[in-house]
Amino acid sequence: MANALEFESPITKRYPSGGSRDLALSDESSQTKTLVRAADDSAAASQLGVAFGGSRHQAGVHIIGQRPTEWLLVGDESAAAAMVVGLDRTGHVSVIDHTHARALLRLTGERSADVLSKICNVDFGDHMTPDGSALSASVAKVGCDITRDDASGIRSYRIACDRSFAQYLFDAILDAGREFSLTAVGA
C-alpha cells in the first residue's frame, strides 16, 4: 500500500532513463495547483498582478493568467498556501485546489516549440507566444493550458491537462518528439 500522503503521479508508465536532455519531457504534477476565480477588475486580480494571457513568478509561485477571470497558482505547497491566505476575497472569489484535477508536464529544449507544433495548432513563435505567455489549446486533441516559462534562457513550456488524460498526453508528446530525440526525464 502506498504511503498515506505520498502523491500518486498520473504518469504511471516507466521510461528508459538516460538519453539526451537537450529536449526533455518531465512530470510536475505533484506541484500544488490552486485555481483562483475572480472578476478581472477585482482586488484579487490586482494582487495577482497578471492578466489573461500572461504569467509571472512571485515568492515561489507561478501565477498564470489562464483564462479571463481565472488564475492558476503553481508552486510548492507552502508557498501556494501562503499566497492563498493573503488573497483579498472581496467580491465573488473562489479558490479551488486543482492539485489533483490537473496534471502538469514540462517540455524543455530549443526544439520544444517544434514538438508542440506537430500536435497543437497554435503559433509558438516569439511574437505570438513570448516567454511568460499563457494560453489554452488542444494538444493531440486534449484540452490543455500551456504557459511558456523559459528556464535560464532555454525555451520551456508548462502544459496542464485533466489528470485522467495525462498518461495519454505524455505519450503523445513523446511520440511527436521522436524525430527530435525527445526524452522523458524523471518519470
Added chain:
Amino acid sequence: MLLVPCPNCGPRNASDFAYGGESHVRPNPNQATPEEWRSYLYMEDNPAGWLKETWYCRSGCRRFFTVERNTATNEFREHPIPGTKLGGKA
C-alpha cells in the same frame, strides 16, 4: 480552416470552437404560446448573408460570444460581443 475571432484569444481555428447557431432571443417560457416557443426552438432564419450567431471558445477562454458572419463568404464582421442569448438547443 476558418479563423474565428474570439474577443479574448484573438483569431483561432474554427475547430477550437463550438458553434452555437443563430442567436435568438429566448421568449418568456411563462407567456410564450406553443407556436412562439417552438418557433424559437426550431425555426431558422438561415440567410445567405450576414447572420448573427453564437460561438463558444471551447479550446481557449471558454467564453460564449456573438459575432456576425456572412454565410455566403464566411467573412466575419469585426467586434464580437461577449455573451448573447441562448441558442436553445443543448
Added chain:
Amino acid sequence: MSLLPGKKSSKPPRYSAAGLIVKGARKQNWPRVWRDVPLKKSYDVVIIGGGVHGLATAYYLAANHGITNVAVLDKAYLGSGGSGRNTAIVRSNYLTPEGVAFYDRSLSLYNTMAADLNLNVMFSERGHMTLAHTDSALRTMNWRAEVNKLQDIDSSVIDPSEVKKLAPSLDTSSNARYPILGALYHPPGGTIRHDAVVWGYARGADHLGVEMHQKTEVLDILVEGGEGSATDAHDGKGAGGKVTGVRTNKGDISAPIVVNCTAGWATLISDMAGVKLPISTRPLQAAVTEPVKVFLPTVVVSGSLHVYVSQTDRGELVFGASVDPFNTYSVRGSLEFTEELAGHVLELMPGISKMRLLRQWAGLCDMTPDYSPVMGFTPVDGFLCDVGWGTYGFKAGPVSGEQMAECVATQMTPKLIEPFRLSRFSTGALVGEKGAAAVGH
C-alpha cells in the same frame, strides 16, 4: 389550368446494346436527353430545383397524373445540387415505422427504375453495413433491426466474424481503438449512379412533355393576398396568401402551383413566399480516392467514427462524413474534414494508408431538427415544399416525387408523407428518427 388526369404516357425511348452498335456503325448521334426549348409565360406547375426531388416530382406528375404542362427550373445545371454530389447510398433500414415504410417504397421504385426509365441507373444492391463500436451503438442497431423485421425489411445485427466475411478489409480485431462489436446488415441497401438517376428522370419527364430549364434562377415567388410583402419574410410577415407565379432571371412565369425542391437553398426560396422553415444549411463533404482494383464489396458506415465508404465499379473509394459544424452556403472543401475522415477510415481499414485522395467536394444539406423532411402544403396556398432532406435525401427521391406529385394532383396529403408535415414543428410532434440520431446514409 388543366389538372385533370390525362392519358398515361409511354416510357422514354429505349436504349440498348443493339442500339449502341447500330448508332456506332452508322456514326449517328442519339436524340437529345431532354429538349432545349424557350421558357413559356405560364405553366400549370412550376418546380424549383432540378435535383432528383424536383425531377422525380415532375416525372410522376406527368406519368401518374397526366399533368404535363410543368417546368422544372434550376439556376445551374441539372444535378448541380446535392443530387450531383452525394455518395449515392440507398437503404430502407430506418428507425421508425414511418421512416421504414417511406424509404422502402423508394427502394422498390429504384429497383424497377432502369426498366421504367429505360436507362441503366446502375443500382447496385451490394448490401449496407452500419458498424457498432460501442454498447449503446449496438443497442441502437438492435433497435433498428427489430423495427425493420416487424416491417419485413431484410435487416439484422451481425457479429464481427460475419462483418469480416463481408468486408475483409475491416479491422475486426478487438484491440482496435474502436473495436467493431457488430453491425446492422441490410442486404438490399447499396449504391446507385446518382447522375444517371437525375438524367433518367429528366429524360423520362421530357418525353412526357415536361420542360427542363437550366440556368433559370428563381428570384422571387409571386404571392397574392396574405399580409405584407412576400419577400419580407424575416419577421414572419407575408404568411398566408396564394401563389401566382415566380420571377426568374429570364422573366416572370405565372403558375398556380409552385413546388420548392431546392434542398440547401430551401429557406431562401420559402422566404420569398413568406414561409418559415426549421432548416439550417450545412455543407456535407465528400471525397474520392484514385481507383484501385475492387476490394470492398459492401457499403460500410460507422456512426461513431462519422464515416461512410463504398467502392465504385470504377475502383474509387467514395467517402462521406458528418456535416460541417456551422451553417454556411459555401461549398469549398474543408481540409479538417478529410483529415478526420482519413484518420477514421484508417482505424477501420488500416491497410489502405497508401491509397491517395483524388478529389474532395461539398454539397449543401438542408438540416432539420428531427432528421426528417418537410413535405407537402404550407400556409401559402399553392406553395408546396419538399425539403429538409439533409444528408439522406437522395434515396428518397423516387418516393418523394411520387408522393409530391400525388399531393399536387389530388390537393390532399398522401398518407405516406403525413408524418413529415411542416405543422409538426408547431405541435412539437417531431418524427422519431431523432430518437437515436446517428449518421446512417
Added chain:
Amino acid sequence: MSNSMRLPAQPGEVIDRSRRIDIKWNGKKLSGFDGDTIASALVANEVRVVSRSMKYHRPRGYLTADFWDPNGFVQVGDDPNVRSGHRLIEKGMTVDPQNVWPSLDYDVKAANGLVGRFLTAGFYYKTFIKPQRLWPVYEKVLARFAPGGVVDLDTPHGLYDKRYAHPDVVVAGGGPAGMAAAIAAAEAGSKVMLVEHEHHLGGHLLWGSAEDRALAAELTAAVETAGVEVLLNSTVTGRYEDNWVAIAQRSHPQAIERLVKARAKMLVVAPGLIERPYVFAGNDKPGVMLSGAVRRMVNMYAAKPGSRAVVFTGNGDGDAAASDLERAGIEVARIVDARNGENILAAHGPAKSMDSVELADGTKVEADLLVTAVGWTAPTSLLNMAGDRPSYDANAARFFPNSPIDHVLSTGGIAGDGSHEELIEHAVATGRLAAARAAAIGHRLQAATRRAASVDGEAPAFAADDRPILPRDPHPELFRSTTHGIVDYSEDVGSKDLMAAAAEGYDSVELLKRFTTATMGPSQGKLETVNTVAVLGEARGETIEEVGTTVWRPPYAPITLGALGGRIHEPARVSSIQPWHEANGVTPILAGAWIRPEHYGNPESEVRNTRANVGITDVTPLGKLDLQGPDVPKLLSQLYTNKWMQLPVGSVRYGIMCAEDGVVLDDGVTGRLGDEHYLMTTTSSGAASIWEWAENWLQTEHPDWKVHVTPVTTGLTSINVAGPKSRELVSRLVAHAGDGAIDLDGEAFKYMQVRQGTIAGVPNCIMWRIGFTGELSFELHVPSGHGLHVWEALLEAGKDLGVRAFGLEAQRIMRLEKGHFIVGQDTDGLTKAPSTGMTSLIKLDKEDFAGKAELAWAMDTPLPVVVGIQTVDPLIVPAEASQIVREGTNEILGRITSSRMSPTLRRSVCLGQVAPESAAAGTELTVVLTTGERIKARVMEHHAHFDPEGARLRG
C-alpha cells in the same frame, strides 16, 4: 537491354552515373542511376510501353514523363498508382505495370479496343438495362475492368505524420519565379516556406539552356542564404479559408508522407505552366510525347526517347526541344511549325509503337518519336480555391488569373510571359509585396491576441499592388487537329465522344464531364480541361470563355490517406485506480474517451458479493462540477426541473435536467458542501456537455448571477462502497474524532446526505450516502493523487468483510434490479421528462427552468412511459431493443430498453418504454424476441424489481 537508350553525359543531367541502382520492372531486372525517375530508367532501358489504357487497353508510353503523366502509373510493391515519371528509383524496387491482364505485352482486354466504336462514353447507361436481374452479373464484370493498382490489405500503417506551421509567406512552386519571390520576401524580413513539387528547385530552368541552368543554380544558392525553409518533393495541395494551406511533404527523413498545415499570412502561387497535349488521330500511341517530356528525358536524365523525331511546334519550347534532340544526336526528320499554319493529322504504326507521322499536307514522315509543343494549361487550381475566376486570353491561348485576392498573389509563368529579367523583376516585386502585407497581417494578429508580444501603433496599411505587369506572348490556339483523338488519356475519352455527348444534350461543361468522365481521372484536368472545353466549344459554336471550365478542387496533387490521417490521436482517459484494475484481471470497456472496468471475470458473482457483503467500484468518470457563489441555488433551479432554493448544507438531492424542448438531457445528484459551495454530479457521458450547458446559461442568460462552475471530474477519484457491510468497511477508514472526523451512524449521516472529512488518512474527501445499486452505500470522492491509496486501503481493511471490486456490468445489473433508468438508454432523443415517471420532480410552479414551457404542455399530453417489465417466463431475457407489439399485429407499442437476468432474484428483469395505454401496472405485453418468437410480459407496479421500498438503501 541495359541502358541501351542512355545518351552520353549531358551538361544538365541530374543522375549520378557513379551510383548504379538495380530495380525490377515487370519481373525483369534492369538498372538505372541514382537520380533517375522510374520513367527515365525505363526509357533508358528501351521500355516503350508502360501501361494499358483504362477502357480500350491500348498500349501506352510516356506522354509527359512527369507526375501528371496519365500513362505512367505503376505498382511499386504494395504502393498502387505510383507516378513513375516522378518517383525516384531506389535499390531493390519492384515495379510492375498496372491494369493489364494477363500481361503488359499481351492484354486480353485490348479486345475492347476493337469494339471501341460502340463503347462510347456513357455506354453503360444505355446497356445492361434488360433483363434487370442480370445487371449484378454485368456489374461484377465491369468491376474487373476497374483501373488502378492493387491495394495490399496487409499494408502496415507506417509512420505518417503532420505538422502545423505559421509562416509569413508560403510560396507554391520553386521555379525561377517562386525562388525569386521567396528570396525577396525573406530579405524583406518574412519567415518564408518555399514548396517545390519536384525533387529539385529550378522548375523549367532545369531542362533549359546553360544560361537557364546557371540562373537556377544562382537562385538556389540565394534561397539558401536568405534563410528560406525549403520543402522539396512536396506539393501545396490546397488553399482553404483564411489561407489555411495544405502541403503534402513526401521528403521527410522519417515519415513516409507528412501533411504540413500552414496558416500562411500570404500565399504566393508560382506553379508555372503545364504543357498541354494535342488532339489528333493516334495521339496516344507510344512515341508521341510533349516537348517538356522529351527535354526532361534528354537533358536531365540523358535518356533517349526515340531515334527519329518529328517535332510539331507552336512555340519556343518546341523549337528548343528540336535543338536539344539534335544536340543529343537524335535525328529530327521534320519540324512542323504551327506558326506557319502547318499541322499534323495522325500518328501511325503497329499496336505498340509508332512508325510514321501523317502531316496535313499529306506527307508521311517516318519517325518513332513525335514531339508536340502546342501550349499550356495554367494550373490555376490554388487560385480558384482562393476565389479567383481565371479568364481565357485567346491571343495567348491560355487562362490567366483574373480577380486579385488580397492574401494570395501569383507570379511567374501563370501570371504572364517575358524575359528572365522581367519575370524575376515581377517575382521580386511579388515577394516584397507579400512580405509587406504579411507584416501588416502579423501586426493585426498580435494586436488582437492578448498573450502576444505587444505591438506599437496602428497596423501598417495593407500595401497596394503596384507590381509591373508581365507581357503575354501571342500563341496560336492549338487544341485539335482536323482528326479526332484522345482528350482524356486516363479516362480513354476522345474528342468524338465529347461531341457525341454534347449532341445528345450533355452540352454544358459540367454535364459533359459527368457523362463522359473527362477530367475526372488522376490528373483532374491538368492535362485535359482546356482541350475538353475547346472541343465542347467547337461542338456548340462557342468560345472557350463562353463554355467555361469545370471546378478545380483540392487536392492539387493526390495525397495519401496515411498523411491525411497522420498519427492517429484518440485521447484515452483513465482514473487513478487504473493500475490496480490492470493488475487485477479487468476486462475494460470504452465509454467515450474513458477506459473503464467492465468486470473482473464474473459480473454475476460481483453482484452477489455486493448484495451479501460489500463491493467497491470505481466511478471516477462520473461528471463532477464544483459550484461556488451566492447564486448557485438559482443556477440549480434553472438547470434542474425540481426545486433547489432550500437545500440544507450537508444534504444531497437528485434531479433531472431537460433541454428547452423538454427532452431529458441528464440526471444526477448535487450536494451542498457549504454555505456557498456545492458539488454537482452528472452522468459520465454528460460531464462535458452539462458543464457547457451551465456556462451557457450563466454567460448568456444570467451574466449577473454570481456562480463559478469548475469541472473537477478527475480531481476526485470516485469510489462507491456498496452493500450491507459498507458502513462497517468505511467506518474502519474514517477518522472518528478530531479534524476530518465523520460520524457514520445512520442517524447522524442519513441517506441523501453529504459529509467531508479524512478517509484512510487522506484529508478533504467528500462522502455521500447515495447508491445506484440499491444497497446501503457510500460514495467517496477522494483527491485523485491519493485515489489508488484509498482504493487499496478499502480492499485491505475489508478483507474479513469479503470486500471485492465490482465493475460497470455488475453496477448495471444492480441498478436494473433497483429500477434506476439510465439517460440515453432507457430514454432517447425524444423522451420528455414526464415519460420517466418522475413527474413529482417537475415543478411547474418555479418561475423558470430549462424546458419549462414544453414540460408544462407535456404534462397534459399522452406520452410513452418508462416502466418496469417482467416476462411471464422468468428464464427468458428479451434482448435490449426487443419490440413490444399489439397482440396479433406488428404494430409497435414500445420496446425493452434494459434487460438482464437478475442474479439476486434469479429471474429476468427489464425496463422498457411503452405507449401510455399500456403503461398501467399489470398490463400484459407481447414482446417479440430477436428470434421472432412472441412472449408475454407484464408491466410492474414499480421501476424497482428489488427492494422497491428502499429499505436496504436507507439502512
